[in-house]
Amino acid sequence: MLTALTKEGKVYNLAGCKDDYHLDNLKKKVQFYCPVCQEPVILRAGSQKIPHFSHQKSSNCASISEPESLRHMQGKKDLYLWLVNQRFKVYLERYLPRLKQRPDILFNKNGKWFAVEYQCSPISIKLLTQRTNGYAKHHISPIWIMGGYPFQHRKDAFFQLSDFHWSFIQASEKIGLTLFSYTPHSRYFHFLSNISPISSRKVQGTYTKISLDHMTFPILLSNTISQKQPINAYWFLQKRKWLQNKIIYSKAFQDPFLISLYECNSHPSLLPPVIGLPVDYMGVCKTHPVVWQFYIWHDCLRFLKTGDRMTFKQVRNAIESRKRSQHILFRCLPFVPTSYQNRMIYLYLQTLVHFSYLKEVKKGTFVLHKMITFPKNMEEALLFDKEFLHELDDK
Ligand SMILES: [Zn+2]
Structure with a gap:
């Protein structure tokens, strides 16, 4: 995780932190605590790593049900800074006690609340629905962003989708069945729109990518033409x-x-x-x-x-x-x-x-x-x- 509490209960956020000397100092002098379970956590930083906090090995904190990958942390950090730059009120990893959920990012735009869930590993449909409904109940609109590419394999205009991909598909009048994702290594949003199956796993679709720096919230594809399913x-x-x-x-x-x-x-x-x-x-x-x-x-x-x-x-x-x-x-x-x-x-x-x-x-x-x-x-x-x-x- 990228946030932790100090002894005084102040939220400490590592997302914008680049200074190694400062991190080294923090590591030696400050004890941080997990905002969910209150246990002491360790600040990890090094030249190869994204600075982050981690629990003791023995911890059974609810926030670490799934180990956090490098991609997840980097993606979360990118999206957080992207929203901060757009001058929204943004919270990283804020725990919502009434919901018992901790969205990766929570933010407010014109009085409306949004929760970003950056999902890099498969999640059960049951849990996906549960979390989505939890947010809806509290008037928060969830934005699920897939980590990685919006397909498993690609060959020309054909794509292979896994069950994880299928579970993230959205529908829109303009661009049909669509998947969208974010890859932190290239800083791109990816879209696979007008998805149309050829067989149970192979689909046809239109693939587009847009740089994070050229996109503002809401994440939408502009200038798209709805394509009819080809009969040929x-x-x-x-x-x-x-x-x-x-x-x-x-x-x-x-x-x-x-x-x-x-x-x-x-x-x-x-x-x-x-x-x-x-x-x-x-x-x-x-x-x-x-x-x-x-x-x-x-x-x-x-x-x-x-x-x-x-x-x-x-x-x-x-x-x-x-x-x-x-x-x-x-x-x-x-x-x-x-x-x-x-x-x-x-x-x-x-x-x-x-x-x-x-x-x-x-x-x-x-x-x-x-x-x-x-x-x-x-x-x-x-x-x-x-x-x-x-x-x-x-x-
Ligand atoms: Zn914890």
């Missing part, structure tokens, strides 16, 4: 790959999606191009779009004749029921409102409107305009995909 030959290829794996690795008599598909006398290779389309916010759903879009057809659309009506509510109820039987799984994303699940479904129906399968006669009420036809053989399936992509180019 690459997506169709990936979809076929996914379906092939499904056939190989799933037990056909146990997999509810395959059972339903075979019961309709179809086959995973014989799905029409409009089943399994990418839509915005589809990352909120862990289940592949092929599956949930097939269920929309299976549970709602296939019963309709041209001219028949169907409401968004009916579709949503069908999805809810599939959710209950765990045929469709949504991701647990503590920072994304569940309303984005409905948005994703609604956007899919709008895609069907776009391709003239449905007509939206009034908001949330659709009429079947054209039946969705399933290809009869592999040749036809590939031809359907090709024609669909061709039509896309024309639109």
